[in-house]
Amino acid sequence: MRIMLIDDSKTMRNIQKSVLKQLGYTEIEEACDGQDALSKVAAFNPDLCLVDWNMPVMDGLTFVKTFRQKDKSTPLIMVTTEAEKSRVIEAIKAGVNNYVVKPFTPDLLSERITETLAKVSA
Amino acid sequence: MSISDFDPEILQDFLTESGELLEQLESDLVSIEATPDDLDLVNQIFRALHTIKGSASFLALTNLVEIAHAAETALNAARTGAISLGPPEMDLLLAAVDVLKVQFEQLGAGEVELEKADDRLVADLTNLGGQSPDGAAPHADPDATPGTPTEIGSDAGDDPEADAGCERVIELDPAKADLVEHLVSDVQQSISQMQMQLERLNDSGTRSATGTALSELAEDLVKTLDFFEIDECVRIASALERAFEGLDSLSEDQVVQVRHRALAACSVLGEQANELSDMRLTVRPTGTLIERLGLASNGDLPAQQFLAPDTDPRSVLAFDGVSAGAQGVPPAESPASDPDFNPPPAPATDSPSPEPKPELARKQAANAKPDPTAKRAQVPLEQTIRVEVGRLESLMNLVGELVLQKNRVGALADEVATDSRNADLIEQMEVTASTLDRVTGDIQVAVMRTRMQPLDKLFGKYPRLIRDLATKTGKQIQLVIEGGDTEVDKSVIEELGDPLVHLLRNSADHGIEMPGARADAGKDPKGTIRLVAGHEGSHVCLRIIDDGKGLNREVIGRKAVQNGLCSEEQLATLADEEVFRFILEAGFSTADQVSDLSGRGVGMDVVRTNIERNLKGSLTIESEPGAGTTLTITIPLTVAIMPAMMVAVGEDTFAIPLTNITEIVRPTPDMFSSIGDSPMIHLRGQVHPLMSAREIFDLADENDPEPFVVVIGFNQKLVGLRVSRVIGQQEIVIKPLDGVRREGPISGATVRNDGGVSLIVDIAELVRLSRSQHNTVA
Structure with a gap:
């Protein structure tokens, strides 16, 4: 299970990484913005991406739109804040499969990942 | 989850990363105060706050999140x-x-209970953002673990007709339930757009474009509804999506039928959306409607199911058996049965009404054009790593040991050379020793370099100060910073911080006059303080230059006599510069009024101690009454690396710091002249002192001509230096010349690429020399 973490904050990536590790996911690639992520997806070929919304250079929504032009199936989970929640629908239309609001517990993230993967494979 | 649940490393990461963000912020x-329209900068500030808040919320730093959120709200309004x-x-x-900084300090000190921001401040900031403080209460309850509800009534999904008429309660995952209000308004918006487009379907000329728009709207609807797993609605939306493909190939009659059924489907969806906002859904028998919609869009709808062009959706619903009154008696109070169905406004909330379209457009526009600040913020991943200072220090110590051992090996190699008759061994030993010497030197430089930091790290705080x-004070002061990229050792940064704050405060508080006084004196009401840094030979110079009222020799002298620092007679013989130095004495203050900023006479002596004792530097004061004061801090660098131009006279080569070279010319004879005995050079209509390297450094090589002139700029003065050859540019490592008597303006030595030694020209001294030469003549 290869997971790509896309977030401009190293702290956030580390937090999410430690949560993912607790959940048993070890193959993790990091990217610091949408652009960076796009340059890495081909080589890493993720099974799932966790995408932050607010990032410099290329934000999460733009990333999702660009990513979805080529890849219709790889599940994308948007990591949002309370304030960005009003725009989640926008992200859903752009093609994200699920979202999770910061801060999240390991349980919640695990649940979201399982739920997303189950839905995609269904 | 609380802090203790996290790896201490994550907390440390947070402190470092967010600390840097905070400084930048x-x-x-x-x-931004100077350029409030710089939207890129506002966005950058917003992102920084956002990142800090996001991470802090994970670490359950509620008080930190609260103030960050309030500030973010205000900034969002600015954005x-x-x-x-x-x-x-x-x-x-x-x-x-400021509150955030205090909280960071507390965190750094290991405290868990962070200071809570003043409620007034939070409220004021939140009000700026146009939100009521209550409504904006940050969501920061990280212990709330949402439960997983079981979906009651989900069995209704398989056979929609079975439960027709039944109202089922929608059970959603809390996270999705949270979004329902947004879902509702989005669905309503999509539907009203769809209804608008459907009205245009009659126009066969634009039908193709209308069809595309309809398909897209339906596709989005499917995606959204599918996300919420509202199967009843998904079924209708999917049917619409399918129906809108291939409208082009239909006959006019069939298009009318598609339009009828689509409008009816829209009204059902609209009604369902309304119900969804109450988390309930009535299951309707939509099978026939969906089937007929499909048939119509394929052009296969039998004529007996055709409806007249002016049939209203209510009747369509009745005809297709959707309405509760399947016999054609639709319930009058149902909003869905209203032909002029307009989606009611979204349920009143304190969140701004969703306007995805303009916001989206703006975002896209912002993304479309390259964003310079975003580029600046783009840091490629892992280009730097953070290293504990302790590790660098121990590395330094090890290098010191290594140098000693290397010297020892060198000495041993010499011994072997004199003692052994094995020529092969001698040669190998010598080669090894010299390689070791070079490698060690490189390591030493490399390690020193890891400790170098740009002065910007300090300077960044001063604009705020x-x-x-x-x-x-009610003054108008502009701070101009130059040379912030000058790199100095980390220890210098640490020692320099406090003295600079003191000196800047003094300049602002005592140097710069009130706007009125400045205007009366014919000056710009806005005072300027310049903070200029740069390498000068083996020194780093920092100048604080203000254009204020300057120091008053008489006042300082009188005070000095009063304080018993000198006698009246001594005072008369002292140069201005020496009199000004009295302000560096402990307890010396000439300020008429002691302000809470400065003027207590505590400080300047501390500044001097810091600079002279800890940094082994010097502090000089120049001042001109009415024109301003310049304070110069000069700090020696034990090792510094800088680019230099290597020049030569005869056998000797010299390094001239590149930063001080304005140009190198090969003058024609008519450019030379003299004032008195002093040679001068003409450059573009200006005359500058000219010196000869041969004469200054007392070199014997009389025969080597000096065809080149290196033009050196220092303190806004230009001086020409004649040399024989220009070798080229090189990065040099400055080695001090301790205990060596210096002949001429030399600040240190350096090892050249070819292994030889060159002297480094002391620019400051050279310029002084040219001035004194000139003065004695004049």
Whole structure:
């Protein structure tokens, strides 16, 4: 299970990484913005991406739109804040499969990942 | 989840990363005050706050999240143009930064209970953002673990007709339930757009475009509804999506039928959306409607199911058996049965009404054009790593040991050379020793370099300092910083911080006059303090130059006599510069009034001690009454690396710091002249002192001509230096010349690429020399 973490904050990536590790996911690639992520997806070929919304250079929504032009199936989970929640629908239309609001517990993230993967494979 | 649940490393990461963001934030805030329209900068500030808040919420730092959120709210209003950032707004934002700083310090000190921001401040900031403080209460309850509800009534999905008429309660995952209000308004918006497009379907000329627009709207609807797993609605939306493909190939009659059924489907969806906002859904028998919609869009609808062009959706629903009154008696109170169905406004909430389209367009526009600040913020991943200072220090010590051992090996190699008759061994030993010597030197430089940091790290804080001082005193002060990229050892940064703050405060408080006084004196009411840094030979020079009232020799002298620092007679013989130095004595203050900023006479002596004792530097004061004061801090660098131009006279080569070279010319004879005995050079209509390297350094090589002139700039003065050859540019490592008597303006030595030694020209001394030469003549 290869997971790509896309977030401009190293702290956030580390937090999410430690949560993912607790959940048993070890193959993790990091990217610091949408652009960076796009340059890495081909080589890493993720099974799932966790995408932050607010990032410099290329934000999460733009990333999702660009990513979805080529890849219709790889599940994308948007990591949002309370304030960005009003725009989640926008992200859903752009093609994200699920979202999770910061801060999240390991349980919640695990649940979201399982739920997303189950839905995609269904 | 609390802090203790996290790896201490994550907390440390947070402190470092967010600490840096916070510093950047503060200086960005001060710059935004000058350029409030710089949207890129506002966005950058917003992102920084956002990141800090996001991470803090994970670490359950509720008090930190609260103030960060409030500040973010205010900035968001600035970002959307709802407010402009004037001084009152900036005061609030800067106050928020101050609170954050205190909280960071507490975190760094291992405290878990962080100071809570003043409620007034939070409320004021939130009000700036146009939200009521209550409504904006940050969501920061990280212990709330949402449960997983079981979906009651989900068995209704398989056979929609079975439960027709039944109202089922929608059970959603809490996270999705949270979004329902957004879902509802989005569905309503999509439906009203769809209804609008459907009205246009009659026009066969634009039908193709209308069909595309309809398909897209339906596709989005499917995606959204599918996400919420509202199967009843998904079924209808999917049917619409399918129906809108291939409208082109249909006959006019069939299009009318598609339009009828689609409008009916829209009204059902609209009604369901309304119900969804109450988390309930009535299951309707939509099978026939969906089937007929499909048939119509394929052009296969039998004629007996055709409806007249002016049939209203209510009747369509009745005809297709959807309405509760399947016999054609639709319930009058149902909003869905209203032909002029308009989606009611979204349920009243304190969140801004969703306007995805313009916001989206703006976002896209912002993304489309390259964003310079975003580029600046783009840091490629893992280009730097953070290293504990302790590790670098131990590395330094090890290098010191290595150098000693290397010297020992060198000495041993010499011994072997004199003692052994094995020529092969001698040669190998010598080669090894010299390689070791070179490698060790390189390591030493490399390690030293890891400790070098740009002065910007310090300077970044000063714009805020000056801003606050100016606000408090009612003065207008502009701080200009130059040479912030000058790199110095980490220890220098640490020792320099306090003295610079003191000196800047003094300049702002005592140097710069009130705007009125300045205007009366014919000066710009806005005072300027320049903070200029740069390498000068093996020294780093920092100058604090103000254009204020200058120091008063008489006042300082009188005070010095009063304080018993010198006698009247001594005073008369002292140069201005020496009199000014009295202000560096302990307890010396000439300020008429002691302000809470400075003027207690405590400080300047501390500044001097810091600079002279800890940094082994010097502090000089130059001042001109009415024109301003210049304070110069000169700090020696034990090792510094800088680019230099290598030049030669005869056998000797010299390094001239590149930063001081304005140009190198090969003058024609008519460019030379002299004033008295002093040679001068003409450059573009100006005359500058000219010196000869041969004469200055007392070199014997009389025969080597000096065809080149290196033009050196220092303190806004230009001096020409004649040399024989220009070798080229090289990065040099400055080695001090301790205990060596220096002949001429030399600041140190360096090892050249070819292994030889070159002297480094002391620019400051050279310029002084040229002046004294000139003065004695004049």
